Amino acid sequence: MTDGDAALLEELRDMWTTYDPPPPDLVATMIAAVAAAELDDEWEMLVLMRDSADGPVAQVRGLGTSRILYFTAAEGWSLDAELDEGQVRGQLLDLDGDMGAVEIVVETSHGQTWETTLDDYGFFAISAEPTGSLRFTVRRDGHSATSRWVEL
Amino acid sequence: MGTMVTMSEDRRAEGQLDQSPWDMASGAFIAWRSGEPGAMDELVSAMTPVLWHVVRAYGHDRQSAEDVVQATWLAFVRSHQTIKDPQAVASWLITSARRGAAAHARTARRALPVEDESLHAALPDTESAEALAVLGDERSRLWGAVASVDERCRKLLRVVAFMDRPDYQSLSKDLDMPVGSIGPTRARCLAKVRTALAKGGER
Structure with a gap:
């Protein structure tokens, strides 16, 4: 040059x-x-793939007040959650391993926390009426995956 | 954190303040590999602005450029073990950023009309346009001259300007030019900028 x-x-x-x-x-x-x-290194992101609040009106109609959130993790499993009338319910799908050893944590931006475990089919239900923003954490043998905050 | 500050001051005390970002990067990377966790912050501080310019050379808007830079760092965290020569860390990062920027451009091209893209590359952002007005003549003439040369030249010049030792092998692959023509092309592109500058001066 x-x-x-x-x-x-x-x-x-x-x-x-x-x-x-x-x-x-x-x-x-x-x-x-x-x-x-x-x-x-164990930490990973639970990615929000679908949110009924973003969906077309037609889909939301009929569901009344419920809000449906669908997350996936890089490992291939997913978390389907529904918030409705004082309950947070959901199911963990496609996870290899002992469902009973999995903990689900729901947190709100106001600092409230609820924890539960899954049944043998991967279902969970928590009596909770979260407000503000919420996020999910899925914990199992040392791994944990957390979603970003979702505004309610 | 305290470690990092001490380290930076030590290096500065050794009179290495004028180090290029590429040298700072390899110094920090070597320190980090030898067990100084704080040195990672130094590496990121030194190289992030360089990566920004490399990615912006591809005409990405500021938000996309930020995303590509972040993806570059996350890729680095995942695969830094594969970097055999710590002196080459800057080249590794730049190459990775270029690949990411090119891949992102291919995706974006499908979504964006072409005019938008070339406009992004040619025009400064609003905030930089203000800087342009303040700093005035000399450099704004240079900016105008660079904006008037073709996109390929602009991209090559901006990437090369922020590279340590231009790595012709990988550049040739990414820019789809024969290795032997990069040096001459760079010279031709610089000549075009000079011509545009001269023309601008006559006005």
Whole structure:
């Protein structure tokens, strides 16, 4: 590379650095993302795939007040949950292993927590009327998967 | 956390403040591998801005660029063991970010009209446009000149500008150019920028 080219390339680098800088919080966000990923290899994300609140009106009609949430985990299993009239019910699907050893935790952003275990078929039911935002955690032999907060 | 601060100050005290981000990255990565957990933060701080520019070279909007940068770091956490030469950590990250950006561009192209995409690449964001107005002449002329050259040149120049030692082998694969033509193409692209600058000056 000629000196002139190297100098122009450096000017360009300065230009991009000045005019199109990363968002001010990007470094902090990435440090947090790496820390979270590193901290606990066992931790994984329960991903919200379907939410009846997002669905077409026709689907919601007839279900009355209930809210249906469907999550999947990278390992392949999924969690189907229904919130209705003071109850949080659901089923864990396609999980290999002992259903009885699985704990389901429901938390709200207000700090309330409910815990229960699954029956042999993977069903659970909790008497709870969560408000605000809620998230699910599925725990089993040292692994845990947590969803993001879902607004109710 | 305390460790990290101490380490940074130590390195600074050694007069390495002017280190390039690529050198800082390999230093931090070596320190982290030898058991200093805080050095990871240094690595992320040094390389995140570099990755940002590499990804933005592909014309992604700011939100998508952020997503690609984050995916790059998560891929790094998963596969850092495969990096044999710690000196090469910056190249590894840049290559991974380029691949992610290119893959994301392929997906986005299906969803976005072409004009939008080239517009993203050509125009500064609103906030940067303000910076443009404040900082005025010299660099805004340069910005205009760069915006006027073709997209391929713009992409090549921005990626190369933020690479340590341009890795022609992998660049050639990603940009679909023969290895031998990258050096000459870069020179031609820089010449185009110079021409555009000169034209702008005559106006």
